Amino acid sequence: MKKTVPIVVAAFVVVLSSPAWADETDPPASDVTISGGATLVSDYRFRGISQTDKNFAVQGTFTVSHSSGFYASVWGSSVSDYIASNSQEIDLVGGYKHSFGATTVDVGATYYYYPGSALPFSDFIEPYVAVSHTLGPVTGKVSLLYAPKQQALSVNGVTKDDNLYLAADLSAGIPDTPISLSAHVGHNFSPSYITFGNKYTDWSIGATYTWKNLSLGVSYVDTDKDMIVGTRNETKAGVVGTLGVAF
Template sequence: MRKSIIGLTAVLLSTIASPVFAQEEPAPAVTVTGGATVVTDYRFRGISQTDKRFAVQGTFTVAHESGFYATVWGSSIDDYIATGSDQEIDLIAGWAKDFNGTKLDVGVLYYYYPGSGGTNTDFIEPYAAVSHTFGPATAKLSAAYAPKQHALASLGKARQDNLYTAFDLGAGIPETPVSLSAHVGHSFGPSYLTAGSSFSKGYTDWSLGASYTWNHLTFGVSYVDTDGDVFTPSGRNASKAGVVGSVGVAF
């Protein structure tokens, strides 16, 4: 938003000749944002989706001033995640609004795995989150519930559901481009797309991270861990503690 800047004399003249000469430009009703990121390991709720290898990710969001938004997010994945698929595409529709520093965000997310050979791997997950800003810090509570679906089934079950809850805390260090973050989440119920039968009763994940922003670039590093063991077909432990680096660009 740009504000016109004029001298005192011009202000006096404008009030006589044109009372609306000095005014703010209206904010656009619709905004479009996006970005791309390279990560050393794509961790979904603590579990590696890339066999602990690099992933390329991209996103764009269309948002309306009313609070409604739509987002498309995508990442490369390893083919053990969704029966041969090497890509995850998340289709998101939601509504978010800020009420004096408290933000409410509700919506629904559809996980799409193209190239999975017709296997039931796609699933839908409504979510809700509430966050509040305290000076430079923001705390957020969130929950995502996936109702009973074939894609979540494990241990011989036909369909199962999953509930994921999380608490996130983030803060920017004043007068610096550095931000810190902390996360803890718990998954209630199994999902072979994320954890497999080793986590049939649920599991907990957590992380600590830091980021540095320079112009449109953001450099990040985080430590991620869970309280269980999940092994990929290559023999790697996808849930073992690890350090994840990232480089992202926003536009």
């Protein structure tokens, strides 16, 4: 009996200190990730065209993604009246993303919603596919976006038009710094309401400084198109600044 008691006590101590005991109390990892943020921009440019008459815009986003690769997000921004005769744009996005080593394929669709628009047809849907590849600090991406024929894309307000957009993006983080660089070029192949009736090319270069969950960016945006609204050329070259916070 004198030998049995110490052995039982020792066994009890070993069980309590076992890693398996601690693992049982740890909560399981979630398959769902929630992220979002808010951004203040000096000019909201959509494929090179100002959506805010060269004025500031407030934007916000919220995304829910699953470990399987499926995701859904909501993005919103203030816009000017000549875009959809209202003061806001809401993008509803759903898609699937999967990586094959350093290559990622992303497919989905965006529904552009303009609540309260005075136009009879404003909302439209645009499916997309994007392929990106990362090599060290550099990531390249090619995107193809096609909006099928819809009333909202009509230039004359009567027929249904479609829109095809092809873009290439390059981004790179400068090693050991909080600075990243980006470059973009895109081309609209269709004369639709998105392009305000003309095929054209847009391009931009930019830099972003990140500190914790804050980011400060500046970019130069230009196109080979002229679109005059009032006294302003909404496609003229310009510098766009951004201040964002992410969570």
